[in-house]
Amino acid sequence: MSTEDDGDGVNVLRLREIKSYLRGEAPSLSVLAKAPQLRSWRLVIADVRTADDRPRLLMVLVGHVSGHPHFIDGRFIRTSELIWLDRNRNWARSWNRVYQLGAASSDGAALGQSEV
Amino acid sequence: MRHSAATCPSPMPLPVELLWQTGWPLAARLFWSRTASIPGLPRDDLAAHFWSGDKERCKLASRTFADLLFAAGRGEEALAALMLAADTVIPQTFEIVLPQLTYALKHLWSWPTVSKTRADTLYRLITWWRAARGDFVDDGRSIFLIAGKIETLDASGGLPPPSSEHTASNKHERSRNDAPQPPSLVVMPKSRATKLNNYHSEFNDLVDARLPLVVARDLAATRKSLMSEYPHATTAIDLILRSVREGEPVHVAPVLLVGPAGAGKSRLVRRLAENLGLPVYRYDGSGASDSMFGGSPKGWGNTVPSAPARAVNQTRVGNPVLMVDEIEKSGTATRHGRLWDAILPFLERETASRYRDVSLDCELDLSWISHIATANSIESLPAPLKDRYRIIKVPAPSLGHLPQLATGVLKEMALENGEAEFVHPLAPDELAVIARAWEQAGLSLRKLRRIIAATLEARNATALKH
Numbered sequence: 001m002s003t004e005d006d007g008d009g010v011n012v013l014r015l016r017e018i019k020s021y022l023r024g025e026a027p028s029l030s031v032l033a034k035a036p037q038l039r040s041w042r043l044v045i046a047d048v049r050t051a052d053d054r055p056r057l058l059m060v061l062v063g064h065v066s067g068h069p070h071f072i073d074g075r076f077i078r079t080s081e082l083i084w085l086d087r088n089r090n091w092a093r094s095w096n097r098v099y100q101l102g103a104a105s106s107d108g109a110a111l112g113q114s115e116v
Numbered sequence: 117m118r119h120s121a122a123t124c125p126s127p128m129p130l131p132v133e134l135l136w137q138t139g140w141p142l143a144a145r146l147f148w149s150r151t152a153s154i155p156g157l158p159r160d161d162l163a164a165h166f167w168s169g170d171k172e173r174c175k176l177a178s179r180t181f182a183d184l185l186f187a188a189g190r191g192e193e194a195l196a197a198l199m200l201a202a203d204t205v206i207p208q209t210f211e212i213v214l215p216q217l218t219y220a221l222k223h224l225w226s227w228p229t230v231s232k233t234r235a236d237t238l239y240r241l242i243t244w245w246r247a248a249r250g251d252f253v254d255d256g257r258s259i260f261l262i263a264g265k266i267e268t269l270d271a272s273g274g275l276p277p278p279s280s281e282h283t284a285s286n287k288h289e290r291s292r293n294d295a296p297q298p299p300s301l302v303v304m305p306k307s308r309a310t311k312l313n314n315y316h317s318e319f320n321d322l323v324d325a326r327l328p329l330v331v332a333r334d335l336a337a338t339r340k341s342l343m344s345e346y347p348h349a350t351t352a353i354d355l356i357l358r359s360v361r362e363g364e365p366v367h368v369a370p371v372l373l374v375g376p377a378g379a380g381k382s383r384l385v386r387r388l389a390e391n392l393g394l395p396v397y398r399y400d401g402s403g404a405s406d407s408m409f410g411g412s413p414k415g416w417g418n419t420v421p422s423a424p425a426r427a428v429n430q431t432r433v434g435n436p437v438l439m440v441d442e443i444e445k446s447g448t449a450t451r452h453g454r455l456w457d458a459i460l461p462f463l464e465r466e467t468a469s470r471y472r473d474v475s476l477d478c479e480l481d482l483s484w485i486s487h488i489a490t491a492n493s494i495e496s497l498p499a500p501l502k503d504r505y506r507i508i509k510v511p512a513p514s515l516g517h518l519p520q521l522a523t524g525v526l527k528e529m530a531l532e533n534g535e536a537e538f539v540h541p542l543a544p545d546e547l548a549v550i551a552r553a554w555e556q557a558g559l560s561l562r563k564l565r566r567i568i569a570a571t572l573e574a575r576n577a578t579a580l581k582h
Contacts, residue, residue, distance in 0.1 A: 018220065024186040058218070058245075059214060085212050092215075093215075
């Protein structure tokens with residue numbers, strides 16, 4: 001889980017996780033306990049173009065993180081593309097990792113959108 | 117072997133198939149049939165909500181399905197249920213669908229098909245993403261309908277800029293200037309209401325609620341399909357639809373349909389409402405209803421609001437159809453006060469727009485309700501009541517109408533059985549048998565349905581034997 005190279009192993013793991021969510025499973029408590037947490041988070045829809053120049057929209061999370069391998073606690077970050085958002089909004093799977101979701105942001109302050 | 121269900125070869129994953137549907141009802145029907153074989157789903161309990169035609173109830177039922185399907189390990193179907201619960205007015209409902217749907221489309225699912233490729237499907241998904249961005253919050257139509265329409269308009273590949281920034285000031289400006297607001301109505305303004313008592317808890321969320329007004333769409337098609345279904349009642353259909361205008365909220369001025377029993381009056385009202393997308397609230401004029409039309413005053417033990425107020429509250433639409441069946445039969449039912457006296461104020465639009473409900477103790481705007489009544493005869497009705505209604509005759513059908521009527525009945529029965537494509541026309545000899553039986557039954561439409569059903573049963577029985 002901690003490896004960052006987008007090697008085959010990571011791809012397989014990602015696929016396997018999404019498949020397990022599609023069987024109705026959620027990340028286990030131990031996985032969630034180890035996952036970084038986002039507070040005051042918001043969803044942002046970004047407008048991008050694909051390699052073949054087709055328009056595409058995708059979703060990322062922004063918020064204050066804690067327990068992230070690459071960021072100090074409290075840092076305001078933007079995740080990679082979301083590939084699963086729990087319907088109860090308790091957790092999310094981005095391209096790179098699972099996040100635990102704390103309290104959502106209450107204010108809708110405008111933020112840069114197309115950085116992805 | 118848990119995997120067997122998931123890896124069982126299927127033409128197209130259900131969510132992908134749903135993406136290609138062009139309306140919520142079509143998508144819902146597909147979902148319904150594809151989840152039929154999943155054991156343990158309380159489909160019967162949810163059916164009434166799922167098929168209610170009321171957006172909020174449909175959404176709730178779909179979300180319940182999603183929870184149950186996820187719990188049963190059927191994530192694809194669960195995702196499909198969440199797609200059915202997605203509401204363009206609330207962009208957040210798309211957020212719990214799109215990340216997983218997009219990923220699965222790109223990296224997980226594959227299906228053998230030439231016409232609807234992965235790229236096509238992803239392209240169609242862009243409209244869903246735009247809905248998540250809030251591009252259609254003022255639209256009110258289902259995402260299935262919008263996606264079906266946009267695809268043809270927007271094939272150039274360009275993505276329009278976001279139409280709203282989700283900031284309050286911007287949104288207000290939009291609604292003031294250019295964005296057309298869907299028509300709506302506050303039936304129960306708070307400023308004119310006193311505190312509701314606990315008999316009325318179900319009316320609580322009607323206070324200050326902005327209810328949608330159903331707008332007339334495709335009137336020409338509605339007219340055509342009704343005329344072919346009721347070839348004997350074309351004048352009535354014409355007169356009723358005359359007061360409805362394309363693109364405007366539907367309001368039919370009070371109509372009283374008079375005709376012999378079995379002419380199909382009540383059914384015509386229902387079919388008319390269905391075609392216009394209006395919910396129907398039925399009040400039984402013969403006195404079988406256990407509550408009064410005008411409501412009973414607050415302060416009584418078991419106080420009940422007026423029938424029109426109940427109609428609006430139950431249908432959650434500002435302009436439902438209130439059908440009073442067999443209005444002439446209420447003459448002798450004095451136990452609830454005379455229906456005829458109670459109904460009069462509602463038939464006058466001006467009065468109905470400021471109706472003080474004695475039970476809710478609140479002034480209501482009920483002026484958008486379409487009042488349609490049926491009667492077998494009108495001799496006994498008092499003159500003031502006859503003055504307020506447009507009285508339209510629905511004659512009994514004749515034998516000459518039979519082929520057309522039978523086709524309509526067959527289609528309807530096929531639709532009810534979920535097999536719209538399989539309408540097997542009646543053979544001439546079958547038609548002749550039906551004609552004889554129908555004539556004996558007094559040319560009643562209700563009986564025609566039964567006769568045709570019996571004929572089909574006989575046909576199937578013989579087919580099985582051979």
